[in-house]
Amino acid sequence: MNALTSMLRITDKSVSLSPEIALGVYGLSAGYGAETIVRDASFEVQTGERLAIIGPNGAGKSTLLKAVLGLIKPSAGSVRFLNRGFGAVRQHVAYVAQADEIDWRFPGKVRDLVAMGRAVHLGITGRLTATDWRAVDRALGSLNIAHLADRPLSDLSGGQRRRVLLARALVQDPQVLIMDEPFQAIDVSTREALIDVLDAFQAEGKTAVIVHHNLGDVQALFDRAVLIDGTVASVGSPQEVMASPAFAAAFGAVHQNAA
Amino acid sequence: MDYNTLIVLMGLLSTGSLLGGFGALVSLKGENLTADVAGHGVVSGVVVSKGLLAVLGAAWLAVPLLWVCGFASSALTLGFIFWARSRGYSAGAAQAMAIGLAYGLTLVLMSLVQGYGAFSTKGLTTLLLGDAATLSLGRILPAISMLLGAGLVFGVFWRGLMNWVLDPQSTQLQGQSSALALMWIVATVAVVLTCLPALGLTLLVGALTLPALAVRPWVRGFPALVIGSAAVGGVFATLAGWLSAGIVPLPTGALVIVTLGAVWLLSMILARGVSAVRMRRAA
Numbered sequence: 248m249n250a251l252t253s254m255l256r257i258t259d260k261s262v263s264l265s266p267e268i269a270l271g272v273y274g275l276s277a278g279y280g281a282e283t284i285v286r287d288a289s290f291e292v293q294t295g296e297r298l299a300i301i302g303p304n305g306a307g308k309s310t311l312l313k314a315v316l317g318l319i320k321p322s323a324g325s326v327r328f329l330n331r332g333f334g335a336v337r338q339h340v341a342y343v344a345q346a347d348e349i350d351w352r353f354p355g356k357v358r359d360l361v362a363m364g365r366a367v368h369l370g371i372t373g374r375l376t377a378t379d380w381r382a383v384d385r386a387l388g389s390l391n392i393a394h395l396a397d398r399p400l401s402d403l404s405g406g407q408r409r410r411v412l413l414a415r416a417l418v419q420d421p422q423v424l425i426m427d428e429p430f431q432a433i434d435v436s437t438r439e440a441l442i443d444v445l446d447a448f449q450a451e452g453k454t455a456v457i458v459h460h461n462l463g464d465v466q467a468l469f470d471r472a473v474l475i476d477g478t479v480a481s482v483g484s485p486q487e488v489m490a491s492p493a494f495a496a497a498f499g500a501v502h503q504n505a506a
Numbered sequence: 507m508d509y510n511t512l513i514v515l516m517g518l519l520s521t522g523s524l525l526g527g528f529g530a531l532v533s534l535k536g537e538n539l540t541a542d543v544a545g546h547g548v549v550s551g552v553v554v555s556k557g558l559l560a561v562l563g564a565a566w567l568a569v570p571l572l573w574v575c576g577f578a579s580s581a582l583t584l585g586f587i588f589w590a591r592s593r594g595y596s597a598g599a600a601q602a603m604a605i606g607l608a609y610g611l612t613l614v615l616m617s618l619v620q621g622y623g624a625f626s627t628k629g630l631t632t633l634l635l636g637d638a639a640t641l642s643l644g645r646i647l648p649a650i651s652m653l654l655g656a657g658l659v660f661g662v663f664w665r666g667l668m669n670w671v672l673d674p675q676s677t678q679l680q681g682q683s684s685a686l687a688l689m690w691i692v693a694t695v696a697v698v699l700t701c702l703p704a705l706g707l708t709l710l711v712g713a714l715t716l717p718a719l720a721v722r723p724w725v726r727g728f729p730a731l732v733i734g735s736a737a738v739g740g741v742f743a744t745l746a747g748w749l750s751a752g753i754v755p756l757p758t759g760a761l762v763i764v765t766l767g768a769v770w771l772l773s774m775i776l777a778r779g780v781s782a783v784r785m786r787r788a789a
Contacts, residue, residue: 280593280594316679317678317679318675318678318679334681337679337680337681340679342676342679344675344676348673348675349672349673350534350672353534353671353672353728354534354722354725354726354727354728354730354731355668355672355726355727355728356726356727359668359672359727359728360672360673362665363669363672363673363676366665366666366669366676366677366680366682367679367680367681371663371666372662372663372665372666373663373665373666373669374665375665399726415676
């Protein structure tokens with residue numbers, strides 16, 4: 248029944264888009280094969296909040312995101328988006344993967360990739376209407392890449408790829424945006440463009456959960472932070488998390504002093 | 507042109523187009539060897555169907571048994587790959603195991619079935635190398651029907667298909683992945699079963715792979731790649747069949763692959779030449 252519902256695009260119209268908790272993760276454990284990477288993770292994200300997921304390399308940040316979204320099957324625990332299971336609200340949740348998870352040699356244009364974001368709102372044929380194409384153009388414009396619309400995917404630079412992936416997420420018109428290291432290896436202008444878009448997104452009362460690597464700007468960019476080190480080691484404001492013993496244990500005292 | 511030659515050329519046109527178009531999707535997904543695995547899986551099912559036919563003695567069951575057994579054995583072989591991947595084996599190791607086991611099982615089954623006089627080594631040779639020269643109207647109808655059906659499905663669903671091939675993870679988030687994965691397995695097995703009579707198992711993967719590789723440097727869009735590959739596969743398979751029928755006395759299936767290989771080589775050399783000229787002009 249669930250598969251049929253999703254194929255026919257029957258969505259739950261009763262979902263409230265402004266509950267207090269945009270994302271709730273409760274006792275989540277996940278990994279690959281027999282190996283558990285993240286154990287018993289629990290935290291909540293308030294609606295309208297911008298939350299950073301930080302942690303050392305290999306701590307399980309990306310694994311946590313994939314388990315939250317159901318891309319890998321959790322071995323324990325549950326996840327609630329907007330007070331519902333993911334299947335009931337999937338059209339309101341967008342995910343921006345790391346740029347290397349896409350085959351950029353694919354024979355397609357930027358416009359085609361960004362239009363993928365509308366697919367969750369379309370019928371079974373996936374045919375886009377004029378309204379959908381206008382939304383694609385708006386998303387491209389908001390990230391200052393309208394001029395790239397007809398460019399082949401293979402011709403994009405690293406920074407342009409990040410903008411295109413964020414445009415694809417925005418064109419979905421989500422309430423919750425999940426991003427995996429969007430600020431990694433980008434130039435200053437791309438960084439500014441991403442921050443502007445995230446500011447505008449948050450100004451609309453929407454929620455962003457972002458895996459973030461650069462500890463130097465967590466306090467400037469985020470309302471709260473979750474420290475992952477195999478489990479949720481600390482939750483709170485960026486200042487609280489970075490002053491916690493768990494942060495020192497995960498990154499060492501040098502990072503803590505620098506932060 | 508006599509009737510038999512016309513039938514063979516129509517068979518090669520539909521088979522080449524089907525393999526070329528489907529091969530574009532397979533290549534983009536990086537699953538060329540999965541189609542080979544499906545082919546190896548089909549062969550053991552074909553042998554089983556011959557054995558069952560010898561036991562049951564009902565000639566009218568030949569075609570249904572062939573399809574049912576071929577589908578079942580191929581699906582089981584593909585299922586083995588998914589199982590092996592879920593146990594942590596790499597894609598290459600899982601495919602190699604599946605091909606080896608399917609082929610070994612085929613030989614064992616064939617030895618058993620030969621005891622009933624139902625299957626000869628010539629039968630195996632036909633499965634491996636195909637027999638395009640003896641195609642009949644009844645044997646090419648599945649390929650023609652499937653080509654028309656595939657064209658219709660692609661015309662309606664090409665954007666959803668493109669999304670799935672380009673970014674399966676995103677499609678999974680949108681809740682479509684399971685249905686598409688199931689359809690993909692069915693389509694793979696159906697294409698392999700349909701095209702085996704003309705080209706055989708060993709030549710099939712070449713006909714799947716070469717058209718898309720030849721067309722890739724010249725197109726920038728997904729529909730253009732799929733349609734272009736189908737056109738190249740169909741046209742050059744037909745050309746090879748026509749050459750084989752009168753001018754070049756060589757096995758048709760082998761000549762199809764050699765012709766497609768030559769087209770790919772020429773395309774690659776031309777593409778590099780054009781790219782070098784463009785770079786020189788830009789400088």
